[in-house]
Structures are given as C-alpha cells and as structure tokens.
Amino acid sequence: DLPVLVFLNAGLLHRVGPYRMHVDLARQLAARGYASLRFDLSGRGDSGKASTGAEGPAALLADIGHALDLLEKGGHGTRFVLFGLCTGADHAHRGAVLDPRVTGVILLDGYGYRTWKFFVRRYAPALLSPARLLRSISSRLGNLLSHAREPAGDGPRPDQDEEFLWHLPAKADFAGDLRALVQRETRMLYIYTAGVSSDYYNYQDQFQDAFPDIDFRGCLQVRMFPDADHEFTLLEDRARMFDTITGWLDRNFIS
Missing domain, CATH: 3.40.50.1820 (Alpha/Beta hydrolase fold, catalytic domain)
Known part of the structure; x- marks a missing residue:
C-alpha cells in the first residue's frame, strides 16, 4: 500500500x-x-x-x-x-x-x-569586491549598534512567542x-x-x-x-x- x-x-x-x-x-x-x-x-x-x-x-x-x-x-x-x-x-x-x-x-x-x-560561497564574492565588502561591513556595524541600543536580557522579547522561534538542534x-x-x-x-x-x-x-x-x-x-x-x-x-x-x-x- x-x-x-x-x-x-x-x-x-x-x-x-x-x-x-x-x-x-x-x-x-x-x-x-x-x-x-x-x-x-x-x-x-x-x-x-x-x-x-x-x-x-x-x-x-x-x-x-x-x-x-x-x-x-x-x-x-x-x-x-x-x-x-x-x-x-x-x-x-x-x-x-x-x-x-x-x-x-x-x-x-x-x-x-x-x-x-x-562560508566560502557566502563571503567570497564580497571579499573580491571592495564595494560589496564596504557595504557588508557598514551593514554589520549598523546591526551591532542597533542591538547595543536594545534592552539587555537573555530571553525572548515580550512580543515573541517561544514556540515560534527557530531553534537549531545541537x-x-x-x-x-x-x-x-x-x-x-x-x-x-x-x-x-x-x-x-x-x-x-x-x-x-x-x-x-x-x-x-x-x-x-x-x-x-x-x-x-x-x-x-x-x-x-x-x-x-x-x-x-x-x-x-x-x-x-x-x-x-x-x-
């Protein structure tokens, strides 16, 4: 069957x-x-x-x-x-x-x-292009600054439901x-x-x-x-x- x-x-x-x-x-x-x-x-x-x-x-x-x-x-x-x-x-x-x-x-x-x-496929194109590399660094710095302004805490934000957060198993x-x-x-x-x-x-x-x-x-x-x-x-x-x-x-x- x-x-x-x-x-x-x-x-x-x-x-x-x-x-x-x-x-x-x-x-x-x-x-x-x-x-x-x-x-x-x-x-x-x-x-x-x-x-x-x-x-x-x-x-x-x-x-x-x-x-x-x-x-x-x-x-x-x-x-x-x-x-x-x-x-x-x-x-x-x-x-x-x-x-x-x-x-x-x-x-x-x-x-x-x-x-x-x-990682090679993900980052090699940026490393071979100075303009792309600069944009990537700028974007990552912006993300870091944004996270630095967020309240500290290890748990999910109040508006997040733990059930719908994606967790990759070990x-x-x-x-x-x-x-x-x-x-x-x-x-x-x-x-x-x-x-x-x-x-x-x-x-x-x-x-x-x-x-x-x-x-x-x-x-x-x-x-x-x-x-x-x-x-x-x-x-x-x-x-x-x-x-x-x-x-x-x-x-x-x-x-």
Missing part, C-alpha cells in the same frame, strides 16, 4: 499552506493514488489550544500522533509521510524520530548546518536522529531554497558535507532550488518542486 501524506502547518499559516501549496500538491498526489491529510495543529488555523493541557512542542507532537492514530484506526493506512515547510519541517522531523509509522519525510527549508564551503543530537531514521530505513527528502541561502544552506551537497560520517544507505535525497523563494511563489518553481516530490515518492514507495 502507498503511504498517506500528512501535511503540517508552516508556522501560523492554516492547513491550505502558503498560497495553497498543500492543497495543490495533495490534489496532484491524489491523481497518482496517494491519499493525504491536511489539518491544523493546536493553536493554528481553525484549531484551538490543546485540550490535554500540553503546550509547545509536546502538544504539536501529540497532535501528529493523534492524526496518525485516526488514519490508522480508520483503515486509511499504516505508513505515513510527513510534509513540512520551515517550522513545519522541524515538527515533521521530530515526529518521524518519535513514531516508527513515519516511513518518509519531505522537509522544505528544514534544519541545515554550515560547512566551510558555505549538531551531534541531529546526527543521532539521522542515524536512527536511517536504521529504520526512513526515506528523507530535504529541499532547500534561496530563502535560506544567506543564513545556513547555499549549495547542493552541503547536507552530506556536514555529516560525512553518516552512511545514509540510499535513504537521503537533497534538492537545492537556488532561484526559488522560501514559499515557492512562482508557479514554475512550484511545478519543479512538485515534480521532485512525486518522483521521489514513486521511486521510494512504489515497488
């Missing part, structure tokens, strides 16, 4: 996804025989806060587990692929690590770790997660865009370069879209991303 796709919220956006991304992809996959579920996690879209009293990541992971329980008990499937963009990718990763029923993940602009090649912890997923033969598709190229991921092979000691045994595929924005706003970019996903699903789950 084909796995069921489960779409998770991207940040605070509701279940249709950014610019109806989830709806359009779900319909395209349905035409190929893949069932899917789109739902709002606790506190997002049309869903209220969790009635269990759980909060933060614990509530979101419980939501994912309950969704898989519902699908399994309803006879819709026993294998699932989690789809997530941005913070949704973070939740999908955590859900896959915790639940062995998750046999695949599709993660858009999820976790990534910088390498020396990242690299060793994430590597442990990857090894556990590979051991279970969980298929992983990581997709990165220009939306994160200046922050933490800017070339195709960066994922493998960051974890050279892990034998992914065919479980990992990475695709870089260097010209696409974070939400794949342009239709041609979105079409290529959809083609990447459908091809990956067919190769990994159609015997």
Whole structure:
C-alpha cells in the first residue's frame, strides 16, 4: 500500500499552506493514488489550544500522533509521510524520530548546518569586491549598534512567542536522529531554497558535507532550488518542486 501524506502547518499559516501549496500538491498526489491529510495543529488555523493541557512542542507532537492514530484506526493506512515547510519541517522531523509509522519525510527549508564551503560561497564574492565588502561591513556595524541600543536580557522579547522561534538542534543530537531514521530505513527528502541561502544552506551537497560520517544507505535525497523563494511563489518553481516530490515518492514507495 502507498503511504498517506500528512501535511503540517508552516508556522501560523492554516492547513491550505502558503498560497495553497498543500492543497495543490495533495490534489496532484491524489491523481497518482496517494491519499493525504491536511489539518491544523493546536493553536493554528481553525484549531484551538490543546485540550490535554500540553503546550509547545509536546502538544504539536501529540497532535501528529493523534492524526496518525485516526488514519490508522480508520483503515486509511499504516505508513505515513510527513510534509513540512520551515517550522513545519522541524515538527515533521521530530515526529518521524518519535513514531516508527513515519516511513518518509519531505522537509522544505528544514534544519541545515554550515560547512566551510558555505562560508566560502557566502563571503567570497564580497571579499573580491571592495564595494560589496564596504557595504557588508557598514551593514554589520549598523546591526551591532542597533542591538547595543536594545534592552539587555537573555530571553525572548515580550512580543515573541517561544514556540515560534527557530531553534537549531545541537549538531551531534541531529546526527543521532539521522542515524536512527536511517536504521529504520526512513526515506528523507530535504529541499532547500534561496530563502535560506544567506543564513545556513547555499549549495547542493552541503547536507552530506556536514555529516560525512553518516552512511545514509540510499535513504537521503537533497534538492537545492537556488532561484526559488522560501514559499515557492512562482508557479514554475512550484511545478519543479512538485515534480521532485512525486518522483521521489514513486521511486521510494512504489515497488
């Protein structure tokens, strides 16, 4: 049987996804025989806060587990692929690590770790151009002065919700997660865009370069879209991303 796709919220956006991304992809996959579920996690879209009293990541992971329980008990499937963009990718990763029923993940602009090649690609153009270097230094000095004027404190600002702040796990912890997923033969598709190229991921092979000691045994595929924005706003970019996903699903789950 084909796995069921489960779409998770991207940040605070509701279940249709950014610019109806989830709806359009779900319909395209349905035409190929893949069932899917789109739902709002606790506190997002049309869903209220969790009635269990759980909060933060614990509530979101419980939501994912309950969704898989519902699908399994309803006879819709026993294998699932989690789809997530941005913070949704973070939740999908955590859900896959915790639940062995998750046999695949599709993660858009999820976790990534910088390498020396990242820094070369990020800063070499500025170093080779005096004008760009001067602008970069000026910008960084401005940022430093701006932060210096802000009130001191280690915690988030009062207007920030801790649940929606992006936290990159320690690299060793994430590597442990990857090894556990590979051991279970969980298929992983990581997709990165220009939306994160200046922050933490800017070339195709960066994922493998960051974890050279892990034998992914065919479980990992990475695709870089260097010209696409974070939400794949342009239709041609979105079409290529959809083609990447459908091809990956067919190769990994159609015997």
